[in-house]
Amino acid sequence: MTRFGKGWLGLAATTATLALGAGQAFAQKELVFGLQCDRTGPTANVGTVLCPGYQDYIALVNSKGGVEGFKIKVLEIDNEYKVPPAMEAHERFKKEGAVLEGIYGTPQTAALNKKLEEDKILGTSPGFGTSSAADGKRYPYSFPIAASYWSQAGAAVAFAKEKLGDLKGKKIAYVYYDNPAGKEGLPIIEDLAKSEGFEVRTFAVPAPGLEMGAQILDITGRFKPDFIITHLFGRAPSVSIKELKGKGFPLSKVVAFVWGSSEADIIAAGGMGVAEGYNTIQFAGVGKDFPVIKEIEAMYKAQGKAAPKEMDSTVLYNRGVLIAALHVEAVRNAIKAKGGGTPTSEEVKKGMESVKGFTLGGLVPPMEITPADHEGGGWVQIWTVKGGKLVKTKDWFQGNRPVILKHLAAEAAKS
Amino acid sequence: MFHRESGVFKTTYSADMALYPLPIAKWTMIALAVIFVLIIPMMVHEYYLSILNLIFIAIVGALGLNILVGYTGQISIGHGAFMSVGAYTAANLAVKLGLPFWLTLPAGGLMAALIGVVVGMPSLRIKGLYLAIATLAGQLIIEWTINRVPAISGGAQASIEVDRPSLFGFAFNTQGSLYFFLLFFAVIAIVATLNLVRSRIGRAFVAVRDQDIAAEIIGINIYRYKLLAFAISSFYAGVCGVLYTYYFGIANYEQFQLVVSIDYLAMIIIGGLGSVLGSIFGAIFVTLLPIVIRILMENVGGLFFSAAEMANVLSGLRLGVFGALIIFFLIVEPEGLNRLWRNIRSYFRVWPFSY
Numbered sequence: 001m002t003r004f005g006k007g008w009l010g011l012a013a014t015t016a017t018l019a020l021g022a023g024q025a026f027a028q029k030e031l032v033f034g035l036q037c038d039r040t041g042p043t044a045n046v047g048t049v050l051c052p053g054y055q056d057y058i059a060l061v062n063s064k065g066g067v068e069g070f071k072i073k074v075l076e077i078d079n080e081y082k083v084p085p086a087m088e089a090h091e092r093f094k095k096e097g098a099v100l101e102g103i104y105g106t107p108q109t110a111a112l113n114k115k116l117e118e119d120k121i122l123g124t125s126p127g128f129g130t131s132s133a134a135d136g137k138r139y140p141y142s143f144p145i146a147a148s149y150w151s152q153a154g155a156a157v158a159f160a161k162e163k164l165g166d167l168k169g170k171k172i173a174y175v176y177y178d179n180p181a182g183k184e185g186l187p188i189i190e191d192l193a194k195s196e197g198f199e200v201r202t203f204a205v206p207a208p209g210l211e212m213g214a215q216i217l218d219i220t221g222r223f224k225p226d227f228i229i230t231h232l233f234g235r236a237p238s239v240s241i242k243e244l245k246g247k248g249f250p251l252s253k254v255v256a257f258v259w260g261s262s263e264a265d266i267i268a269a270g271g272m273g274v275a276e277g278y279n280t281i282q283f284a285g286v287g288k289d290f291p292v293i294k295e296i297e298a299m300y301k302a303q304g305k306a307a308p309k310e311m312d313s314t315v316l317y318n319r320g321v322l323i324a325a326l327h328v329e330a331v332r333n334a335i336k337a338k339g340g341g342t343p344t345s346e347e348v349k350k351g352m353e354s355v356k357g358f359t360l361g362g363l364v365p366p367m368e369i370t371p372a373d374h375e376g377g378g379w380v381q382i383w384t385v386k387g388g389k390l391v392k393t394k395d396w397f398q399g400n401r402p403v404i405l406k407h408l409a410a411e412a413a414k415s
Numbered sequence: 416m417f418h419r420e421s422g423v424f425k426t427t428y429s430a431d432m433a434l435y436p437l438p439i440a441k442w443t444m445i446a447l448a449v450i451f452v453l454i455i456p457m458m459v460h461e462y463y464l465s466i467l468n469l470i471f472i473a474i475v476g477a478l479g480l481n482i483l484v485g486y487t488g489q490i491s492i493g494h495g496a497f498m499s500v501g502a503y504t505a506a507n508l509a510v511k512l513g514l515p516f517w518l519t520l521p522a523g524g525l526m527a528a529l530i531g532v533v534v535g536m537p538s539l540r541i542k543g544l545y546l547a548i549a550t551l552a553g554q555l556i557i558e559w560t561i562n563r564v565p566a567i568s569g570g571a572q573a574s575i576e577v578d579r580p581s582l583f584g585f586a587f588n589t590q591g592s593l594y595f596f597l598l599f600f601a602v603i604a605i606v607a608t609l610n611l612v613r614s615r616i617g618r619a620f621v622a623v624r625d626q627d628i629a630a631e632i633i634g635i636n637i638y639r640y641k642l643l644a645f646a647i648s649s650f651y652a653g654v655c656g657v658l659y660t661y662y663f664g665i666a667n668y669e670q671f672q673l674v675v676s677i678d679y680l681a682m683i684i685i686g687g688l689g690s691v692l693g694s695i696f697g698a699i700f701v702t703l704l705p706i707v708i709r710i711l712m713e714n715v716g717g718l719f720f721s722a723a724e725m726a727n728v729l730s731g732l733r734l735g736v737f738g739a740l741i742i743f744f745l746i747v748e749p750e751g752l753n754r755l756w757r758n759i760r761s762y763f764r765v766w767p768f769s770y
Contacts, residue, residue, distance in 0.1 A: 088466060107670055114664030
């Protein structure tokens with residue numbers, strides 16, 4: 001029966017250490033943000049860059065005196081892309097009085113949806129999670145705050161149409177990671193295939209997607225598509241670029257969803273030079289040419305430190321900055337609405353729902369988050385590898401928005 | 416249990432098999448019940464209840480795996496998949512037919528048991544590593560099936576949202592109320608396992624594990640008992656999956672992938688193969704240790720690193736410390752935490768006259 005003894009010991013230890021930590025707080029007006037991360041799990045290649053971006057932006061805000069007089073304390077918990085730790089992390093955030101939380105991972109978002117609603121704490125899932133969570137009426141506390149997989153699919157088809165002129169009679173291959181997140185874009189593409197009159201064939205890449213030779217040969221040799229849309233994670237995007245290049249498929253006829261579009265993915269495929277023409281969908285600005293990035297660099301300089309190396313991976317780093325900036329903006333709106341008072345998590349939710357016209361010098365899309373649309377419109381950019389770096393080829397746009405809205409309405413009718 | 420007499424005074428088999436070796440053990444049990452049913456839910460913050468909730472679910476799963484691996488000696492790497500079978504069965508029944516949890520829960524367990532028997536068929540012919548690979552195949556096939564068959568998975572996201580369990584109009588929708596919900600099933604699982612392993616079936620399992628040919632010679636139908644072990648173990652796994660489903664409010668096969676099977680194997684190996692208490696220790700250890708390490712390091716680490724740096728260091732260090740502690744405990748006592756506990760207990764049995 002020592003499980004109890006052991007349990008008590010653990011509880012005693014945690015209580016003692018938490019009490020220690022709590023003593024340091026309350027020195028100043030402070031707000032707590034919860035942030036779930038994956039720095040060690042299967043998607044660590046994203047988490048190790050994205051989360052420092054988040055932390056740096058918050059540090060920047062704090063170094064300038066905080067939001068409307070409030071300092072921000074970020075409580076980051078690594079969920080290792082596992083579901084039970086995500087629940088534990090959420091409860092911890094709640095205990096520490098977090099006004100909002102950034103979730104990480106599609107299954108984790110799914111598992112927390114209900115809990116967020118019950119606890120009235122908003123959770124953000126930028127660029128992943130269930131696409132139908134954009135419906136703020138159905139999921140009041142889930143905030144995708146960036147283009148969902150549906151919006152990305154709509155944008156990918158719109159981009160293909162722009163490249164090919166007309167899609168009628170054309171063939172498009174959809175290469176996806178064989179998990180729920182990978183399949184997510186499919187209904188939109190299939191729907192568009194009917195209305196636009198193109199043929200779509202799907203190719204499921206089994207996890208972890210490190211060997212795709214036969215599959216790519218099947219695509220380029222037999223199906224012979226006019227355009228390829230890839231939706232891969234982890235190391236798989238690099239493998240797909242390498243294989244497509246090897247089979248001689250023009251990479252300018254390929255567009256990747258947001259998690260196959262970082263510099264690291266392209267460099268791991270053999271370098272920027274190899275991937276010339278590769279198109280990527282982005283939900284945050286790419287590159288260092290933004291005032292906020294300059295300010296973070298200046299902040300590090302003022303501290304006498306070199307800027308962190310994560311900054312060079314601008315795609316993912318900037319996404320971290322975008323998430324943090326939207327979190328801060330939501331809180332700013334909430335504090336303003338309350339006339340400087342400490343906002344509750346419900347007021348922060350209202351603050352998030354009034355984010356509008358906040359572009360951070362072009363790093364954030366011209367989104368408008370409303371009580372009904374928690375996605376903010378599903379804006380994306382297309383960036384293309386040209387001359388050894390990512391170049392913007394298409395500014396913020398909403399691809400096939402009516403189709404996405406139709407599917408959201410159909411989902412809402414189902415529940 | 417905490418109590419032992421200072422020597423061996425038992426004269427009958429039934430005394431040896433008793434759940435309460437001494438009358439005072441009954442009182443300890445009542446005291447523990449009071450602590451867990453009254454004191455903890457009233458005194459402890461919801462956050463700690465949420466950790467206990469995860470531990471309760473893990474205990475059910477770990478007990479099931481220990482029956483199969485620890486007691487019967489059949490290695491399985493398909494435990495996570497059996498959980499997903501239970502989870503999706505219950506979720507489908509709850510959503511499509513609107514059944515309450517007290518029907519979906521056993522249904523999920525039974526379906527998992529059925530699938531478990533099928534996956535366990537190879538155990539009739541192969542053993543050890545070969546069986547591990549056969550069950551691994553089971554894991555992958557089940558994962559694939561759930562991912563690809565919309566009739567089971569409920570669509571592209573392969574996740575089905577379920578409502579919170581409710582009983583007579585009372586919904587278990589807070590960590591506090593879910594605590595009682597999960598505690599109830601964890602206790603049932605513990606008591607059932609304790610009784611199972613001292614029954615005829617449990618002894619047959621142990622006989623099959625120790626030497627299956629000898630077991631067959633003394634009249635144990637090893638085919639039957641091996642499949643029975645798979646069925647019972649998968650039943651626990653299925654129930655564990657249903658509990659996860661109700662706890663998160665969603666059935667999602669990504670919660671039950673291969674890594675989960677490995678986690679549960681780690682639990683029973685660290686806790687102690689072939690022991691009920693070991694399963695409980697293992698479930699607590701694997702669930703709690705990462706959390707405790709993190710909370711300790713958050714406080715101590717602040718002395719050495721800034722907040723942003725710490726986030727970077729912490730995740731890696733935590734995994735390192737976690738792995739090192741597992742190795743440490745297994746070197747100190749290869750038979751797991753349960754054996755460690757027994758050693759401590761037997762040291763104090765005749766203390767201070769240990770010679």
